[in-house]
Amino acid sequence: MKPEPEKLDDKAFKQELTTLIPHLRAFARSLCRDATLADDLAQDAMLKAWNARESFHAGTNMKAWAFTILRNAFYSEKRRSWRRQPLDPEVAEATLLSSSNPTDSLELLALRNALAKLPVDQKEALILVGAGGMAYEEAAAICGCAVGTIKSRVSRARKAVIEILESNNTGYNSDSGMSASRAFDDIMDQADEIAGAPTI
Amino acid sequence: MNKKKQTGQQKSDADLKRRGAKIGDQLRRIYEDVAQEDVPDEFLKLLEQADQKRSSGPADSE
Numbered sequence: 001m002k003p004e005p006e007k008l009d010d011k012a013f014k015q016e017l018t019t020l021i022p023h024l025r026a027f028a029r030s031l032c033r034d035a036t037l038a039d040d041l042a043q044d045a046m047l048k049a050w051n052a053r054e055s056f057h058a059g060t061n062m063k064a065w066a067f068t069i070l071r072n073a074f075y076s077e078k079r080r081s082w083r084r085q086p087l088d089p090e091v092a093e094a095t096l097l098s099s100s101n102p103t104d105s106l107e108l109l110a111l112r113n114a115l116a117k118l119p120v121d122q123k124e125a126l127i128l129v130g131a132g133g134m135a136y137e138e139a140a141a142i143c144g145c146a147v148g149t150i151k152s153r154v155s156r157a158r159k160a161v162i163e164i165l166e167s168n169n170t171g172y173n174s175d176s177g178m179s180a181s182r183a184f185d186d187i188m189d190q191a192d193e194i195a196g197a198p199t200i
Numbered sequence: 201m202n203k204k205k206q207t208g209q210q211k212s213d214a215d216l217k218r219r220g221a222k223i224g225d226q227l228r229r230i231y232e233d234v235a236q237e238d239v240p241d242e243f244l245k246l247l248e249q250a251d252q253k254r255s256s257g258p259a260d261s262e
Binding site: 010014017018021023025026027029030039042047050107111115126127130131132133158159161165 | 219220227229231242246247
């Protein structure tokens with residue numbers, strides 16, 4: 001690594017920002033599940049990042065910087081359409097099924113469904129760290145909170161997801177020490193029910 | 201279901217860990233599914249437009 005100049009020139013900035021678009025889309029999709037609204041949000045964040053390029057310091061983490069912009073856009077612009085999320089669980093489920101990858105395995109569907117039930121602060125912490133590969137410190141900077149807070153959100157989110165997945169299957173008894181594979185079969189059964197319901 | 205009661209807690213901790221790891225794998229897949237999609241042209245077009253607006257608009261420095 002050679003020492004970098006303080007600022008990237010516009011061309012280098014644009015290049016790096018372009019490589020981040022897939023990540024902006026993935027993070028946006030985790031915040032608002034509707035694919036169209038998520039792309040709307042990701043585009044907005046991309047343009048905001050471009051306009052704020054003067055304030056970006058070369059050599060620092062542009063991904064974390066851009067995620068911060070995206071997250072701020074999501075939370076601060078409450079009137080924007082991407083804040084609208086289906087509250088009715090049936091609508092939410094239909095959205096989930098219609099907008100998700102058709103090759104998703106049933107267990108992924110069950111997990112998506114469980115994620116949708118998490119409080120948004122826990123969900124974003126879990127997504128940033130668990131899916132986006134952010135360090136706790138980066139996630140804390142993005143969410144504007146202490147590292148310890150992120151750690152506890154992630155751990156609560158993990159626990160909650162496991163509980164949601166388990167609570168969906170009636171035969172489960174937590175004292176019985178059921179094997180992970182057995183638990184997974186049950187998750188699959190439960191996902192089967194979900195998949196059987198609506199048509200796309 | 202003839203598991204020893206005493207090991208129940210330990211067992212469920214291990215289970216929790218295993219399930220947590222599996223969920224981690226799946227989470228990465230959900231994210232990667234989107235991250236690996238082709239970027240819609242609109243993104244690149246918008247960025248290009250913003251870039252051109254800059255060079256043709258009021259240039260305040262350089």
